Amino acid sequence: xxxxxxxxxxxxxxxxxxxxxxxxxxxxxxxxxxxxxxxxxxxxxxxxxxxxxxxxxxxxxxxxxxxxxxxxxxxxxxxxxxxxxxxxxxxxxxxxxxxxxxxxxxxxxxxxxxxxxxxxxxxxxxxxxxxxxxxxxxxxxxxxxxxxxxxxxxxxxxxxxxxxxxxxxxxxxxxxxxxxxxxxxxxxxxxxxxxxxxxxxxxxxxxxxxxxxxxxxxxxxxxxxxxxxxxxxxxxxxxxxxxxxxxxxxxxxxxxxxxxxxxxxxxxxxxxxxxxxxxxxxxxxxxxxxxxxxxxxxxx
Amino acid sequence: xxxxxxxxxxxxxxxxxxxxxxxxxxxxxxxxxxxxxxxxxxxxxxxxxxxxxxxxxxxxxxxxxxxxxxxxxxxxxxxxxxxxxxxxxxxxxxxxxxxxxxxxxxxxxxxxxxxxxxxxxxxxxxxxxxxxxxxxxxxxxxxxxxxxxxxxxxxxxxxxxxxxxxxxxxxxxxxxxxxxxxxxxxxxxxxxxxxxxxxxxxxxxxxxxxxxxxxxxxxxxxxxxxxxxxxxxxxxxxxxxxxxxxxxxxxxxxxxxxxxxxxxxxxxxxxxxxxxxxxxxxxxxxxxxxxxxxxxxxxx
Numbered sequence: 001x002x003x004x005x006x007x008x009x010x011x012x013x014x015x016x017x018x019x020x021x022x023x024x025x026x027x028x029x030x031x032x033x034x035x036x037x038x039x040x041x042x043x044x045x046x047x048x049x050x051x052x053x054x055x056x057x058x059x060x061x062x063x064x065x066x067x068x069x070x071x072x073x074x075x076x077x078x079x080x081x082x083x084x085x086x087x088x089x090x091x092x093x094x095x096x097x098x099x100x101x102x103x104x105x106x107x108x109x110x111x112x113x114x115x116x117x118x119x120x121x122x123x124x125x126x127x128x129x130x131x132x133x134x135x136x137x138x139x140x141x142x143x144x145x146x147x148x149x150x151x152x153x154x155x156x157x158x159x160x161x162x163x164x165x166x167x168x169x170x171x172x173x174x175x176x177x178x179x180x181x182x183x184x185x186x187x188x189x190x191x192x193x194x195x196x197x198x199x200x201x202x203x204x205x206x207x208x209x210x211x212x213x214x215x216x217x218x219x220x221x222x223x224x225x226x227x228x229x230x231x232x233x234x235x236x237x238x239x240x241x242x243x244x245x246x247x248x249x250x251x252x253x254x255x256x257x258x259x260x261x262x263x264x265x266x267x268x269x270x271x272x273x274x275x276x277x278x279x280x281x282x283x284x285x286x287x288x289x290x291x292x293x294x295x296x297x298x299x300x
Numbered sequence: 301x302x303x304x305x306x307x308x309x310x311x312x313x314x315x316x317x318x319x320x321x322x323x324x325x326x327x328x329x330x331x332x333x334x335x336x337x338x339x340x341x342x343x344x345x346x347x348x349x350x351x352x353x354x355x356x357x358x359x360x361x362x363x364x365x366x367x368x369x370x371x372x373x374x375x376x377x378x379x380x381x382x383x384x385x386x387x388x389x390x391x392x393x394x395x396x397x398x399x400x401x402x403x404x405x406x407x408x409x410x411x412x413x414x415x416x417x418x419x420x421x422x423x424x425x426x427x428x429x430x431x432x433x434x435x436x437x438x439x440x441x442x443x444x445x446x447x448x449x450x451x452x453x454x455x456x457x458x459x460x461x462x463x464x465x466x467x468x469x470x471x472x473x474x475x476x477x478x479x480x481x482x483x484x485x486x487x488x489x490x491x492x493x494x495x496x497x498x499x500x501x502x503x504x505x506x507x508x509x510x511x512x513x514x515x516x517x518x519x520x521x522x523x524x525x526x527x528x529x530x531x532x533x534x535x536x537x538x539x540x541x542x543x544x545x546x547x548x549x550x551x552x553x554x555x556x557x558x559x560x561x562x563x564x565x566x567x568x569x570x571x572x573x574x575x576x577x578x579x580x581x582x583x584x585x586x587x588x589x590x591x592x593x594x595x596x597x598x599x600x
Contacts, residue, residue, distance in 0.1 A: 218523050
């Protein structure tokens with residue numbers, strides 16, 4: 001079983017209170033793919049410019065990620081983002097954003113991807129997300145991410161998109177912005193009433209909340225003392241979650257909860273170094289060990 | 301087995317985005333006592349002025365809280381606090397504070413309380429907290445709270461006090477202030493290395509973290525959609541925790557974790573109305589029902 005992800009592939013420049021990295025491998029679909037690849041084969045659709053080094057593609061394909069859907073646009077530049085983290089390592093400021101090739105990204109799902117039943121629409125315009133949905137009529141689980149930009153600029157399109165997906169993943173500030181409700185429990189259910197069968201609100205260092213018609217729960221973040229770079233935490237969380245669901249070929253309530261736990265654990269590793277560096281250094285056995293620890297932590 | 305608490309008893313005035321209450325029953329020792337009273341008999345030491353209505357004392361004693369240690373100072377006024385909550389209901393601003401009788405509070409532990417083996421020093425000056433410790437040599441578990449004021453103004457005294465207690469409860473901002481570390485996992489252990497065998501960091505709507513030499517864990521807050529007034533959440537959390545430990549006559553790691561869960565559940569009820577109103581409307585059976593739900597929420 002394969003998992004399809006459509007989203008950004010980028011060069012990130014990251015400033016933290018103690019270190020800086022320039023032009024490292026980043027992007028929502030990149031973090032997502034790598035995180036999901038511990039669990040299942042992943043098929044990536046994205047776009048880069050001719051400044052994209054082939055080593056980056058090789059790094060992903062060596063991990064079993066199918067990059068045949070990664071378009072390379074001649075004469076164009078890859079999406080670049082620069083951000084700076086506050087001392088708390090939870091809040092950040094975007095210093096520069098150059099959409100470049102991502103601005104006109106019009107994803108085409110290759111024929112060879114047409115059998116993907118699990119689909120994740122990483123952050124992107126809801127118009128583009130709906131174009132992808134049009135191309136995956138066979139999908140049995142469609143989950144999307146969104147962000148403040150689309151809530152503010154394309155609310156109608158976002159609302160239309162929400163009616164076509166099974167699950168939405170967004171962060172706490174975005175859930176409050178979308179619903180106008182400052183209480184996250186109420187906000188989560190209000191988002192759910194806009195269409196998706198389930199909603200996951202990411203709270204950064206404070207974990208994630210899950211909402212379905214029958215369930216409301218919170219899972220704390222795994223408490224790591226080694227937070228080096230939180231970039232990609234939300235995407236690696238979603239990647240771990242969707243990867244596990246794809247591996248299990250199931251999204252029943254019990255499997256979804258397990259999936260959130262795996263997502264939590266993958267994200268906790270991801271923040272321990274810049275770019276994909278920490279995730280590259282671990283394997284499924286590390287995830288299982290930390291998951292066991294996490295489960296023990298929550299047992300009383 | 302009895303639990304001794306020494307702390308403030310106050311009139312609170314609370315402004316939330318949707319409602320306001322003036323001069324309602326409040327204070328750290330008040331919330332703590334009521335929360336603990338579901339589990340054990342409680343003995344309260346505090347001070348009020350002659351403006352204190354006897355109904356408030358009756359409300360506590362009707363719940364089985366021994367108020368013989370509540371000094372009433374003639375011609376003086378009770379501690380008053382006024383605060384305003386942000387729309388997120390997690391951050392607040394203190395608008396007015398009148399220490400009144402609490403400014404010269406010199407707690408005397410009545411002879412009848414001398415057999416208390418479980419002691420909680422609610423928020424107060426570390427100098428006063430140490431005066432209490434001098435009076436309870438028999439105590440087998442001594443836990444304290446503190447706040448930014450004492451970290452800034454009486455750091456040396458606070459550090460001396462920390463060497464004399466078994467556990468410290470403080471909030472996330474205070475842990476960062478005390479240690480200068482923005483990572484809560486590291487900050488928690490740094491506080492522990494200052495003296496207490498265990499440390500609990502309260503994170504408001506995001507739950508609590510526990511630190512001992514052998515354990516680090518996080519427990520999320522119970523997700524209630526009905527947050528009416530967060531005042532006293534931290535004190536009722538500590539009350540539930542200490543009440544359960546006293547009931548069990550034990551503070552082994554497993555019992556401590558259960559105690560944090562009970563504290564979480566009591567606090568989640570407390571925030572559902574102003575003052576003690578929600579806690580007054582519930583009983584132990586409600587706590588058990590919500591605890592069961594909370595445990596289920598964290599099982600995967």
